[in-house]
């Protein structure tokens with residue numbers, strides 16, 4: 001059977017964070033969330049036949065804030081998932097959670113529904129930074145949520161943190177990092193703050209208050225070093241895990257494997273086609289009611305030329321610490337990496353790209369400027 005990933009987007013948050021450009025709406029009304037779960041259930045039923053020969057070995061509830069769902073909605077959602085899709089007995093089933101939205105009853109319900117991985121957004125150790133980011137929680141809310149999740153048996157937890165926040169010093173970020181390491185989660189994701197258009201930060205943050213590039217670089221390099229010494233393998237630009245605890249669902253995205261997503265704004269890759277749903281909850285729910293799916297094909301495999309396939313392969317593989325196996329590349333594309341991308345040599349010489357055991361991969365300093373290097377080697381050849 002074909003193995004697929006299943007992603008469900010829950011487009012609701014208690015309140016929007018000041019830096020967030022994900023598609024989610026501020027919502028405190030349980031009724032609106034329940035209506036959305038009803039719509040998803042209808043869509044699952046309508047589409048389940050498309051996946052009858054597939055098994056889902058990862059399920060990811062993302063958002064938004066999926067931990068806002070009430071216990072009853074969690075049960076309804078998982079029963080709709082299991083009624084309509086073939087979920088592998090050993091599937092990795094993850095949920096994104098925000099401190100302050102979970103209690104013992106919800107955690108028990110999630111565990112009994114089969115959720116076995118939790119990703120908790122901490123972002124910072126400092127309440128002042130959390131307030132600046134517009135987060136709904138404090139450090140003590142996080143403490144309570146994390147302990148409760150552990151005591152309810154969750155033994156595969158990711159903690160999300162951020163760096164390069166306005167007015168943040170390197171020592172501040174390292175305090176957040178030390179705190180997280182002390183908690184010993186199985187996985188840590190650490191993202192550099194980007195000021196995106198259409199967010200409150202775009203209007204309110206003075207660029208001068210952001211750590212300069214040298215400080216950001218030091219934060220990143222120190223982080224990679226500290227996490228490596230603390231037993232975390234860096235397996236992607238922003239992701240670190242204990243042995244065997246890579247996020248299997250996210251690996252599907254980075255390895256260009258198939259996944260099917262539901263919810264407004266959600267993207268899928270299935271049968272050689274990349275498609276997405278309109279990022280508008282009202283349109284999405286209305287279209288399901290009318291029996292029409294708000295579906296847009298982004299790219300069909302037939303439309304992708306050989307060079308684009310090669311570029312995409314390099315972009316995805318170099319995100320991962322495993323990098324590109326040079327022999328695999330030559331087998332796939334009939335040309336060596338150095339012939340296809342001659343500019344890569346200068347980055348090997350400068351130590352931004354490492355060549356060992358027949359593979360090419362970014363070093364930590366290479367990861368820090370990976371966007372720049374990728375655009376140089378891919379688009380200047």
Ligand code: SF4
Nearest residue numbers: 013016017020063064
């Ligand atoms: S909780 Fe997450 S999805 Fe919701 S607004 Fe904040 S960053 Fe965005």
